[in-house]
Amino acid sequence: MPKISLNQSSILLLALIIFSCSKKRVIEFPETNLAEQHLIPQPLEITASGGGFALDEFTAITTSINAEGFEAVGRFLSDKIRLKTGLQLPVNSGKSKKVETIISINYALKDLGNHEAYELSISGDSIKLDANTAAGAFRGIQTIRQLIPEQSNDTLTTNPVWVIPTGEINDAPQYQYRATMLDVSRHFFSVEDLKKYIDVLSYYKINHLHLHLSDDQGWRIEIKSWPRLTEVGGSTEVGGESGGFFTQEEYTDIVNFAARRHITIVPEIDMPGHTNAASVSYPILNGNGKTPELYEGTAVGFSTLNTRSDTVYKFVEDVVRELSALSPGPYFHIGGDESHVTKKEDYIYFVNRVEKIVQKYGKRMIGWDEVANTDIDSTSIAQVWASRENAETAVAKGMKVILSPANKAYLDMKYDSTSRHGLNWAGFIPTDTAYIWSPESYLPKENVLGLDAPLWSETISNIDELEYLAFPRVIGYAELGWTIESNRDWDDYKVRLANQAAFLERMKVKYYPSPVIDWNAGNKPTTLNIQN
Numbered sequence: 001m002p003k004i005s006l007n008q009s010s011i012l013l014l015a016l017i018i019f020s021c022s023k024k025r026v027i028e029f030p031e032t033n034l035a036e037q038h039l040i041p042q043p044l045e046i047t048a049s050g051g052g053f054a055l056d057e058f059t060a061i062t063t064s065i066n067a068e069g070f071e072a073v074g075r076f077l078s079d080k081i082r083l084k085t086g087l088q089l090p091v092n093s094g095k096s097k098k099v100e101t102i103i104s105i106n107y108a109l110k111d112l113g114n115h116e117a118y119e120l121s122i123s124g125d126s127i128k129l130d131a132n133t134a135a136g137a138f139r140g141i142q143t144i145r146q147l148i149p150e151q152s153n154d155t156l157t158t159n160p161v162w163v164i165p166t167g168e169i170n171d172a173p174q175y176q177y178r179a180t181m182l183d184v185s186r187h188f189f190s191v192e193d194l195k196k197y198i199d200v201l202s203y204y205k206i207n208h209l210h211l212h213l214s215d216d217q218g219w220r221i222e223i224k225s226w227p228r229l230t231e232v233g234g235s236t237e238v239g240g241e242s243g244g245f246f247t248q249e250e251y252t253d254i255v256n257f258a259a260r261r262h263i264t265i266v267p268e269i270d271m272p273g274h275t276n277a278a279s280v281s282y283p284i285l286n287g288n289g290k291t292p293e294l295y296e297g298t299a300v301g302f303s304t305l306n307t308r309s310d311t312v313y314k315f316v317e318d319v320v321r322e323l324s325a326l327s328p329g330p331y332f333h334i335g336g337d338e339s340h341v342t343k344k345e346d347y348i349y350f351v352n353r354v355e356k357i358v359q360k361y362g363k364r365m366i367g368w369d370e371v372a373n374t375d376i377d378s379t380s381i382a383q384v385w386a387s388r389e390n391a392e393t394a395v396a397k398g399m400k401v402i403l404s405p406a407n408k409a410y411l412d413m414k415y416d417s418t419s420r421h422g423l424n425w426a427g428f429i430p431t432d433t434a435y436i437w438s439p440e441s442y443l444p445k446e447n448v449l450g451l452d453a454p455l456w457s458e459t460i461s462n463i464d465e466l467e468y469l470a471f472p473r474v475i476g477y478a479e480l481g482w483t484i485e486s487n488r489d490w491d492d493y494k495v496r497l498a499n500q501a502a503f504l505e506r507m508k509v510k511y512y513p514s515p516v517i518d519w520n521a522g523n524k525p526t527t528l529n530i531q532n
Contacts, residue, residue, distance in 0.1 A: 032050070032051075032052050032163060032164075032165035032166075033048050033050065033165055034046055034047070034048035034049070034122070034147075034165040034166065034167035034169070035048045035167075036048075037146065037147055037165060038146070038495065038496040038499035038500075039143060039146050039147070039496065040146070040204055040475055040478065040479055040493075040496050040497065040500065041173075041204065041205055041478055041479040041481075041482035041483045042479060042482075042483045042487045042488065042492075042493075042496070043143065043169045043170070043171040043483075043487075044170055044171045044172055044483075044484065044487065045168075045169065045170040045171070046167065046168075046169050047167050047168045047169075048165065048166075048167040049123075049166045049167045049168075050165075050166065050167075051123070051124055051165070051166035052124070052163040052164065052165055052166060053101060053122050053123065053124060053125070053126070053127055053163070053164040053165075053166055054100075054101055054161045054162075054163060055081075055085070055087070055101070055148060055161065055162040055163070055164055056087065056101070056159055056160060056161045056162070057087060057159055057160075058098055058099060058100040058101060059087070059089055059099070059100070059101045059102070059103060060089055060090050060091075060093065060097070060099040060101075060102055060103070061074045061077060061078055061089050061090065061091045061092070061102075061103045061104075061105065062074070062091070062092055062102060062103070062104045062105070063091065063092060063104070063105040063106070064105070064106050064107040065092065066107075067107035067134070068134060069133075069134025069135075069137070070105055070106075070107060070134055070137055071091065071092060072134065072260070073105055073134055073137045073138050073141060074091045074092065074103075074105050075091050076138070076141065076260070076261075077089075077103070077105070077141040077144065077145070078090075078091050080141075080145055081145075081148065084145070084148060084506070085148065085152065085160075085162055089103070100125065101125050101126065101127075102125070102126045102127070103126070103127040103129070103144070104126065104127070104128050104129065105129045105131075105137050105140075105141070106128065106129065106130050106131075107130075107131070107132070108130035108131055108132050111132065112130070112131065112132050112136065112172065113172065114136075114172040114173065115132060115133045115135060115136060116133070116135050116136045116139050116172060116173050116176075116205075116207070117131065117132065117136050117170075117171065117172035117173075118130065118131040118136045118137060118139055118140035118143075118171055118172075119131075119140075119168070119169070119170050119171075120140055120143060120144070120168065120169040120170075120171070121168050122147075122164060122165070122166045122167055122168070123166055124166065127144060127164065129141065129144065134262070135207075135262045138202075138261070138262045139171070139173075139205050139262075140171070142202070142203055142204070142205055143169060143171065144164075145203065146203075146503075147164045147165070148162050148164060149162050149163065149164075150502045173205070173481065173482045174445075174481070174482065174483065174484050175439075175448065175449065175450035175451060175481045175482070176207075176449065176450055177207070177208055177402060177449040177450025177451070177452070177481075178205065178206050178207050178208065178450050178451060178477075178478060178481030178482060179206065179207070179208035179209065179210050179266065179402075179450065179451065179452040179453070179481075180201065180206060180209060180210070180411065180452065180453045180454070180455060180470070180474050180477065181209075181210035181211070181212060181268075181404075181452055181453070181454035181455060182194070182197070182209065182210070182211055182212065182455050182457070182466070183212040183215070183412075183454070183455060183456045183457040184211060184212065184213060184218075184220045184457070185212055185213065185214055185215035185216075185217055185218045185219070185220055185237075185270075185277070185457070186215060186217050186218070186237060186238045186298070186456065186457040186458050187237050187238055187241070187457040187458075187460060187461040188218060188220060188234075188237055188243055188244035188245070189457075189462075189463065189466065190244070191246070191250050191253060191254060193462075193463040193466070194209075194254050195254070195257050196463065196507075197209075197463075197466065197467075197470075198254075198257060198258050198261060198263055199261065199507070200471075200504075200507055200509060201261075201263065201474070201478075202261035202262070202263055203503065204474075204475050204478035204479075205478060205482050206263060206474075206478050206481075207262060207263055207264065208263060208264045208265075208266050208329075208331075208450075208452070209258060209263055209264075209265055209266065210266040210268060210333060210452055210454070211265060211266065211267055211268060212268045212270065212335075212454075212456075213246075213267055213268055213269060213323075214233075214268075214269045214270055214271075214274070214275070214277060214278065214335075215270055215274045215276075215277065216274055216275070216276035216277060216295045216300070216302075216303055217236070217237050217238050217276075217277060217295055217296060217297075218233060218234055218236065218237050218243050218244075218245075218277050219233030219234050219245065219277040219278060219281065220234060220244070220245045220246060221245060221246050221248075221251055221267070221269075221323060222245060222246065222247045222248045222251070223318065223319050223322050223323070224248070224322060225318045225322065226281070226282065226315060226318060226319070228281040228282060229277070229278060229281045229282070230245040231281070232277075232280055232281040232294075233277035233278060233280055233281040234277070235294065236294050236296055237296070237461075238296055238297070238298060238457075238458055238461075239296060239461070240296045241461065248322070248326055251326055252326055255326065255327060255328065259328070264328075264329035264330075264331075265327055265329060266327075266329060266331045266332075266333055266366070267323050267326075267327050267332060267333065268333035268334070268335055268366075269319055269320075269323065269333070269334065269335065270334075270335025270336075270337070271305055271316065271334060271335055271336070271350075271354070272304050272305040272307055272336075272339050272342050272346075272347065272350045273300075273301060273303055273304055273335070273336075273337065273338050273339030273340065273341070273342060274300070274303060274335060274337070274338065274339075275303045275304065275305050276292055276295045276302070276303040277294075277295070278305070278315075279292050279303060279305070280292050280293065280294055280295075282315070284309075284311055285305050285306065285309075285311070285312055285315060286303070286304065286305060286306060287305070287306025287308075287309055287312075288306075298458045300338045300340075301338045301339070301340030301341065302340070302341060303341070304339060304341050304342040305342075305350070307342065307346040307347070307349055307350040308346065308349070313353060313354075313357070316354055316357055317357050317360075320332060320354075320357050320358055320360075320361055320363075321361055324358075324361040324362065324363050325361075327363075330363060330364050331363060331364050331365075331366050331381070332358045332361070332363035332364070332365060332366070333365075333366040333367065333383075334351070334354050334355075334358065334365055334366070334367050334371070335367065335368060336351055336367035336368050336370050336371040337367075337368035337369075337370055337385070338370075339370070347370075347374070348373070348374045348375065351367065351371050351374040351376060352374055352375050352376060355374075355376045355377070355380055359379075364379055364380065364381065365379075365380040365381065366380070366381040366382075366383055366402065367380065367381075367382060367383065368382075368383050368385055369382050369383060369384045369385060369386060369387050369390035369391060369394065370387075370390060372390045372391070372393040372394035372397065372399065373390065373393060376397075376399075378397055378398035378399050379399075380399060381399060381400045381401065381402060381449060382394035382399050382400075382401050382402070383401075383402040383404055383452060384401055384402065384403055384404060384405065384443075385404045385405065385406050385410075385454070386406060391442075391443055392443075394447075395443060395444070395447045399447075400447060400448070400449040401443055401447055401448055401449065402448075402449050402450055402451065402452050403439050403442055403443070403448060403450070403451050403452070404451070404452045404453065404454055405442070406426035407426045407427050407429070408429065408433070408434065408437045409434070409451065409452070409453045409454070409477060410426055410429065410453070410454055410455075410456070411453050411454060411455035411469050411470050411473055411474060412454070412455055412456040412457070412458070412459065412460075412469060413426050413427065413428060413429040414428050414429075415428060415429065415430050415431065415512060415514065416428050416430055419512075420465075420468065421459045421460050421465050421468055421469055422459055422469055423456075423458065423459060429473065430514065430516060431472055431473055431476065431494075431497075431512075431514040431516050431517060432490060432494070432516050434473040434476050434477065435473075435476035435479070435480070435488075435490060435493060436490050437480075438485060439451055439480055439481075440485050450481055451477060451480055451481040453473070453474055453477040455469060455470055463510075464510040467509050467510045467511060468510055468511070468512050469512070471504060471509055471510075471511035471512065472497055472500065472504075472511055472512065472514060472517070475497060475500060476493070476497070479493065494516065494517050494518070495518075495521055497517055498517050498518050498519050498520075498521040499521070501519050
C-alpha cells in the first residue's frame with residue numbers, strides 16, 4: 001500500500017452531512033487523516049478517506065444482540081467515552097432520542113482469520129466495527145477510543161463534537177499471547193492496584209497478565225487446604241514490610257475484572273526453588289529437618305522442596321487444584337527457575353511429575369526456560385528469560401516458547417544509571433532499547449506463542465513505583481506482540497508514544513518521562529507505510 005500523507009499546512013473544509021429522521025445537520029471541519037492518529041499498537045492496514053465522523057450527544061451505540069459478549073463490549077465503550085468526553089451514549093436503546101450518528105459493533109458473518117481480528121469502517125455518519133468474537137470486538141473498541149480526540153471542537157456546531165477521521169482499518173495480532181508479568185511476592189500489590197494496571201494494559205491490547213504469586217519472600221494466594229501459607233508465608237516481604245495476600249474471593253474479583261477486559265490471568269506458583277515462604281509455613285516441605293525463617297532479602301537459588309516426598313506432591317496437587325478452579329484460563333505456570341540447590345535428577349523428576357498434576361486439572365503447563373531440560377511433552381510451554389540454548393532445546397522438542405529475554409524485556413531493569421528504581425544485572429533498558437529488537441528473528445515465528453514482559457518487584461513497593469518501571473516500556477512490548485515487523489519503525493513509534501501522554505495523565509499513571517521521547521510533540525502528525 002502506498003504511503004498516505006496529507007498536507008497539514010493547508011486546511012480543506014469538508015462537509016459532513018448527517019441524516020436524522022427529521023432534517024439534515026451540516027458540519028464543516030478541517031480535513032483529518034486516519035493514518036496520522038498515533039495508534040498503539042500500529043494496525044495491520046489503514047486506508048484513510050479524508051472525512052470525519054462527528055461523535056457528540058446525537059451518537060448512539062448498537063451491538064449484535066445474540067452474539068455472546070457483544071453488548072457488554074458496547075457498554076464498556078459507552079462508559080469509557082463518558083469518562084473521556086462526558087457524553088452518555090445509549091446502547092441498544094429503543095428510546096426516541098434523536099440519533100444522527102451510529103457506532104455499531106457487529107458479529108461478522110465472514111471469517112476474519114483470527115479470533116482477535118476486527119475490521120473498522122468509519123464514514124460520515126457511522127462507525128462499523130466487525131469481529132468474529134467479543135475479544136476481537138473489544139480490541140477494536142480500543143482503537144475507537146484512541147481515535148477520539150482529547151479535546152472537543154466547540155466551534156463546529158452549537159454542541160461539543162469530537163471528530164474521528166474516516167477510512168478503514170483491518171487489524172489482527174501477530175502473536176496470540178501478549179503479556180506482562182507482575183511479581184506480587186517480593187512486594188505485595190493490592191486488588192485496586194492490579195485493577196488500575198489491568199485497565200491501562202487493556203487499552204494497548206495486552207491479553208494476559210501473568211501473576212507471580214509465590215516466592216521466597218511471600219506467598220500471596222489463599223489455599224484453603226493449607227492455610228498457613230498465607231497466615232505465615234504471606235506475612236512479610238522484601239525489606240520486612242507487612243506483606244499481604246489475596247483471599248480466593250479477592251483473586252476471583254481480579255480474574256473477573258480482567259476477563260471483562262478480555263485479559264486472562266495466568267497464575268504462577270514457583271517451584272521447586274523460590275519456595276522459602278512455603279517451607280516456613282510448612283517445614284515438612286523442604287525435607288531437611290530444619291525450620292527456615294521468614295526471608296526479607298533478595299538473594300535467589302537457596303531454597304527447594306523435597307522432590308521425593310509424597311507430602312510435597314499432595315501439597316502441589318492441592319495448590320494446583322484450588323488455584324486452577326479459580327483461574328478459567330488455559331495456563332498454569334510452575335516457575336522452575338533458579339533451583340540451584342535441587343539436584344539435577346531431582347529437578348527433572350519433580351517437573352515431570354508436576355506437569356502431570358497440572359494436566360490433570362485441565363491446564364497447559366508453562367515454566368521458565370530451565371524446564372526444557374526435563375522430559376515434559378510438547379504441549380507444555382517454555383518461557384525464555386536467560387538461555388538461548390534452553391529455547392532451542394524447547395523448540396527441538398516441539399514445544400511453544402514465550403519470549404521474555406531479560407536484556408530486552410525485563411521491566412525491572414533500570415532505564416539508565418540515574419533510574420530511581422530497578423536493577424541492572426541484565427543491563428540498562430532505555431525506552432528505545434525496549435522497542436528496537438525483533439522477536440521474529442529470535443526464534444522461528446511458528447514456535448513462538450508470544451511475548452511476556454516481566455516486572456519483578458525487589459525494588460518497588462507501591463503502584464507509583466510499579467508504573468515508573470512499566471510505563472512507557474510496556475506500551476512498546478504491546479506493539480511488539482501485536483504489530484508485524486514491517487509496520488514497526490522507531491522514528492514513527494516514538495511520535496505515537498509521545499501522544500500517549502494525555503491518556504496516561506488522565507489515568508493518573510506515574511510514567512517515566514523518558515528523555516528519548518519528545519513528550520511535548522503533542523499533536524504532531526505522523527505517517528507510516530502500512531503494509532499487509
